Amino acid sequence: MAIHVVCDLENIEPWVRALKNVDNPVEVLTIDNVKDKSSVEFVLAWTYPHGMFEEYPNLKTISSMGAGVDHLMSDPRLPPEVSVVRIVDPLLSQDIYEFALSVIMSRLRRLSFFRDMQRQKIWKRKRYRRISDVSIGIMGTGVIGNHIATQLHNTGFRVAGWSRTPGSSAPYRKYHGKSQIDRFLVETNILICLLPLTPETENILNKENLEKLPEGSWLINIGRGGHLVENDLLELLDSGHLDGANLDVFREEPLPASHPFWDHPKIEITPHMASLPLPASVAPQIVDNYHRTLNNKPLLNIVDRTRGY
Ligand code: NAP
Numbered sequence: 001m002a003i004h005v006v007c008d009l010e011n012i013e014p015w016v017r018a019l020k021n022v023d024n025p026v027e028v029l030t031i032d033n034v035k036d037k038s039s040v041e042f043v044l045a046w047t048y049p050h051g052m053f054e055e056y057p058n059l060k061t062i063s064s065m066g067a068g069v070d071h072l073m074s075d076p077r078l079p080p081e082v083s084v085v086r087i088v089d090p091l092l093s094q095d096i097y098e099f100a101l102s103v104i105m106s107r108l109r110r111l112s113f114f115r116d117m118q119r120q121k122i123w124k125r126k127r128y129r130r131i132s133d134v135s136i137g138i139m140g141t142g143v144i145g146n147h148i149a150t151q152l153h154n155t156g157f158r159v160a161g162w163s164r165t166p167g168s169s170a171p172y173r174k175y176h177g178k179s180q181i182d183r184f185l186v187e188t189n190i191l192i193c194l195l196p197l198t199p200e201t202e203n204i205l206n207k208e209n210l211e212k213l214p215e216g217s218w219l220i221n222i223g224r225g226g227h228l229v230e231n232d233l234l235e236l237l238d239s240g241h242l243d244g245a246n247l248d249v250f251r252e253e254p255l256p257a258s259h260p261f262w263d264h265p266k267i268e269i270t271p272h273m274a275s276l277p278l279p280a281s282v283a284p285q286i287v288d289n290y291h292r293t294l295n296n297k298p299l300l301n302i303v304d305r306t307r308g309y
Contacts, residue, residue: 002027003290004034007046007065015044015065018279022287042290051077061085061293063286064303066277067092067144070197070224073308084303085289087282093147095275096222100148100192101155103220103246103268107190108134112268131156137188138162139204140195140223142309146170148194160184164200185212190220196309197224207232211241218244222274225251230261237266248274 003019003026005012016028034040040056046065053059054077062072064086072084106112108129117124134157138149141161149172153159159172162184166176175184185191191213195201205221205228213219219242221228230251236242244266252259253272261267289299303309 001039001041001294002029003042003044003286004029004031004040005044006031006048006052007044009046015279015283018283019044019287021280022283024287024291026287026290042293044286045072047071050075053077053079053082061289061299063087063289068196068224069303069309070226073198073303073305080305083293083299084305085299085301086303087277087285088143088301089277089282089285090147091278091281092275093144096144096194097148097151099248099270099274100220100222101152104134104136104152104157104190107218107244107246134158134189135160135187136190136192137184139184139191139193140201141167141170141174142194142196145192145194148192160187181209182212185209186214188213189217191217192220193223193227195223195227197226198308200308202226203229205229205233207236210236213242215241216243218242218246220246220248222248225249225253234260234264237264242266244268246270248272 005015005028012030019026019028031040031043037056038058041058041060043059043062044065045062053062059079059082061083064072064084067087069084069086072078108131110126110128113126136152136157136159138145138159138161141149141163145161149159149161150170153172160175161170161172162175162181164176167174175181193205195204205219207229210219210232219233233245237245246268247261248270249272255261255269261269285300292299
């Protein structure tokens with residue numbers, strides 16, 4: 001019995017080490033070295049060719065290597081009887097909060113403008129904005145979005161969240177469902193997307209929705225590239241309706257060199273690294289789910305496959 005790993009990481013050694021360091025030592029193998037496919041019951045996966053899991057007749061659980069599971073849910077040939085679990089890690093949520101806060105403060109204090117001035121040796125002042133000047137709207141107040149919304153609220157920002165269902169009470173203002181999205185958007189100056197990518201949320205960052213943000217707003221997309229209609233964003237940036245966008249995720253990753261986002265003066269790009277899972281931090285829950293699988297016990301952080309997240 002072993003944890004079988006399939007992903008596009010060049011070096012999976014830190015994962016193998018972290019998994020083996022967990023109290024309950026396990027064997028860790030890359031899936032391409034497996035001779036007997038019927039021996040595979042638990043897979044740790046990131047990117048993989050769609051349909052490949054059909055060849056593993058005794059596969060019971062696939063664990064995503066991250067919080068998102070769209071790479072698994074979008075596989076039309078994912079065997080229906082296989083359980084999917086994902087990573088839920090406070091460190092990951094905190095990393096994304098720190099990323100979002102850095103982006104917001106950098107934009108409020110216009111740091112990229114001053115870097116440009118420095119390059120040209122120009123001593124020029126420009127008015128900055130304060131925390132009290134803006135309202136933040138977070139799309140998707142699940143494990144990560146709720147953490148960020150709460151931390152930003154505690155830092156002094158006006159914060160609202162939007163989710164699919166009402167959920168439990170929170171220290172920030174909450175909206176939910178399609179009927180409340182407009183009210184959420186019209187009071188948001190900084191829109192942060194932290195939704196999972198599902199058929200319902202795909203293309204949600206489109207012209208119709210982004211136009212409802214007040215003029216001069218900006219977008220931070222940390223969810224997935226498939227949430228954003230790229231040409232709609234370009235149109236709204238170029239017309240001046242939106243002031244800027246910080247994009248961490250893209251439809252095609254790595255972002256192709258010819259993509260217009262690279263050179264756009266209002267777009268700031270990071271290479272899908274608002275958070276990087278720390279193997280040592282997430283290994284215990286993966287190993288725990290591995291043993292739960294072998295012992296037919298309820299799994300942790302299980303994904304609702306009909307809901308898609
Ligand atoms: P989660 O706990 O599953 O939360 C998902 C949230 O989205 C929930 O609040 C859910 O509403 C809401 N939602 C889902 N479908 C919706 C819909 N149709 N309309 C409105 N709201 C909807 O997920 P998480 O752990 O917070 O992670 C969220 C996403 O962040 C991941 O799926 C991944 O795409 C992204 N992510 C990105 C990075 C990065 O480095 N860029 C890192 C980690 C995660 P309910 O509360 O009503 O269910």
